[in-house]
Amino acid sequence: MHSEIDVVKRISIKDVALKAGVSIASVSYVLNNKIDSRIGKDTIEKVKKAAEELNYRPNNVAKSLKTQRTHIIGLIVADIANPYFSQIARIIEDEANKIGYTLLIGSSDENAEKFESLINMFCDRQADGLIIAPVENTKACLQKLQKQKMPFVLIDRHFPEIEADTIQINNYDISYKVTEHLINNSYKNIHLVAYKTHLEHLLQRTQGFKDALKKQTSEKNNILNINKDDIDQDINSGFEDLFKNSKIKPDAVFFTSNKLAVSGLKKLMKLGLNIPQDVAIVAFDETEAYELFATPLTFVRQPLAAIGTTAVEILHNKITNQLAPLQHIVLNAELHIDQSSQPKIN
């Protein structure tokens, strides 16, 4: 019955050096296999054996302090519980791991203050670079980042005034295409459900819709702008108006995000409307939820994998070469057509 030592000292490079009977420098050289520094074969063996036996694991905190590299990439998404972002996060995590980086994820909840505190957190933790889906009113914050020479790349969203690496989709074009698709399928009273926002990428979606619609004569207010903080409520009242109180009812609805689509579809179900007989639907983004909807949905599919991988690629580039030229990648979303927007029959 012997008393145990309670505090387990973590094995450091020092312990390995001691056990192997060499200097700590040698251990470091061997374990990082810096073959340029000339270490003898038997020393290499001794060190490896000692490290193995002691179950040595390097202390990344110390390593980072010395090398000024944490090998941490920060990711700021608007909402990690939104499948769009959680899918991207997953892809980015994999991709980052592949090249030896750890991903630190933060969720801003579309809140500029939380966003800024996340940025600060990442800076304080000395992240090597950031992948950011910025929220409204964060231009100043991004500019501060640039002054500090923190490498970052914007995904999903961007600010035209800010000169930064960006990865976006063809928001305007795909939105134009969706609207055209509905027009071609003989829908006459097409409505858009969008966010009340200043975010450029969403404005582009709206603009694409508007421009495509100019082809038609109808020139009413056929855009429903939703407050992101009251989605269900705004959609409820908006759809009540449109489908119960209005004289000429929409025969097609295009939702510009998955959250809007899910909320809208719920309401349409409650209103007892049939898709696409009563109203055609096109949704944005892909989410598991669509699969349980009675009518297979037409939706815009974003190239999530490509967004994630190029984000990591460009950021990595930026990290290793500060003066890499700016890149503005535009990836094409694709229109997946299904029953919910099939040609109108009447």
Next chain:
Amino acid sequence: MHSEIDVVKRISIKDVALKAGVSIASVSYVLNNKIDSRIGKDTIEKVKKAAEELNYRPNNVAKSLKTQRTHIIGLIVADIANPYFSQIARIIEDEANKIGYTLLIGSSDENAEKFESLINMFCDRQADGLIIAPVENTKACLQKLQKQKMPFVLIDRHFPEIEADTIQINNYDISYKVTEHLINNSYKNIHLVAYKTHLEHLLQRTQGFKDALKKQTSEKNNILNINKDDIDQDINSGFEDLFKNSKIKPDAVFFTSNKLAVSGLKKLMKLGLNIPQDVAIVAFDETEAYELFATPLTFVRQPLAAIGTTAVEILHNKITNQLAPLQHIVLNAELHIDQSSQPKIN
């Protein structure tokens, strides 16, 4: 036209000390407001002003190296893209931030090797503690963690053989209750869709079902065990058998996870079955997808918020007091009853 210095040196405590005209120790004392060490009012002012003007931000890497605390909590989930885990992650992140911790999230994909490498990553990064939803065949890995005195708490899942802090739900009871509910509503041929697994919490769900069913006479094989890597495929063939080829068809199905439920519901839609007329449904977990299903679903709702907050609480406890007694928290899931399991009418 003057040439700019390209490399922005980050402001360190040293710069602040220089600017304020005091020693770096004083700066440290002021900025961490260690009032016990006596610093004069004017010095405090000078330091704060200098730090402010220089826009000083502490280097957490250096701080961690010295204090041996990273204020990082690691979270390992099975799949961050699964809403069950992404919701929990969100809650845990908030909760961790509240008490000054940063959350580092890893997704193991139910893969023991990836799990182990995540554990190693967290250890190497000197996380202060871990919140873990372990996967199969990781007992040894957890035991290693214990030897290293890394504080951790298990959520969702646990191993009976491992003495650790755990947070689980009343898997057996809730499953028993679900089954009882279906029996009470006159369903006679109730089937369970579960995973082919050794994970204790899932076995408990199955056992609860079995035991509740003993009340009934029927003693056939009414459990469909699904391989987690071929969910859609296994459910497809399983349901084909049950609903097309078998003589006496199920009149109720209980799914033991959200992924099984979503996959199963998709198949039932394809088979053209009506819920609950043709077959009653109870699902597990809550997910947005359920809301778009034609019939409002009866499901088991896990107390996600409570799981997250208690996980952080217990872990924090463990971190600050290594010898805090072990805790085994069992939280109650609740049965949300809706149309999909309404009393059978015939």
Next chain:
DNA sequence: AAGTTTTGCTTAAACGTTTAACTTAATTAT
């Protein structure tokens, strides 16, 4: 055989903090 190069390894400084121990000056006690 003397000089040069190569090989193999060690020494020591540095990264940016924290904090115990120390110093010095001012204040209080005797």
Next chain:
DNA sequence: ATAATTAAGTTAAACGTTTAAGCAAAACTT
């Protein structure tokens, strides 16, 4: 007036690494 105490600050070591520079011995040159 001197000793003891307190207040306000500084010095320096340490955390666990990396890596430039140094050094001695061995191996080559000539």
